[in-house]
Amino acid sequence: MEDTGDIKGATILLVDDVFTSGSQLQQVARRLRATGAAEVRGFSQESPGADDLTGASGPGG
Numbered sequence: 001m002e003d004t005g006d007i008k009g010a011t012i013l014l015v016d017d018v019f020t021s022g023s024q025l026q027q028v029a030r031r032l033r034a035t036g037a038a039e040v041r042g043f044s045q046e047s048p049g050a051d052d053l054t055g056a057s058g059p060g061g
Contacts, residue, residue, distance in 0.1 A: 008035070014043070016045075018044065019044030020047075
């Protein structure tokens with residue numbers, strides 16, 4: 001039996017250094033919500049290829 005007392009009703013922030021597909025954050029968030037977390041949010045510092053989305057050019061570009 002797992003002790004989920006600290007999770008039930010909690011708001012949890014998941015932090016990842018680089019966001020790629022998001023599948024890992026989704027899996028963890030689903031598990032936390034199933035365990036009773038009231039809210040689960042994700043934050044990532046960086047996303048590969050973000051320059052492509054904004055039109056910004058990299059170094060020397």
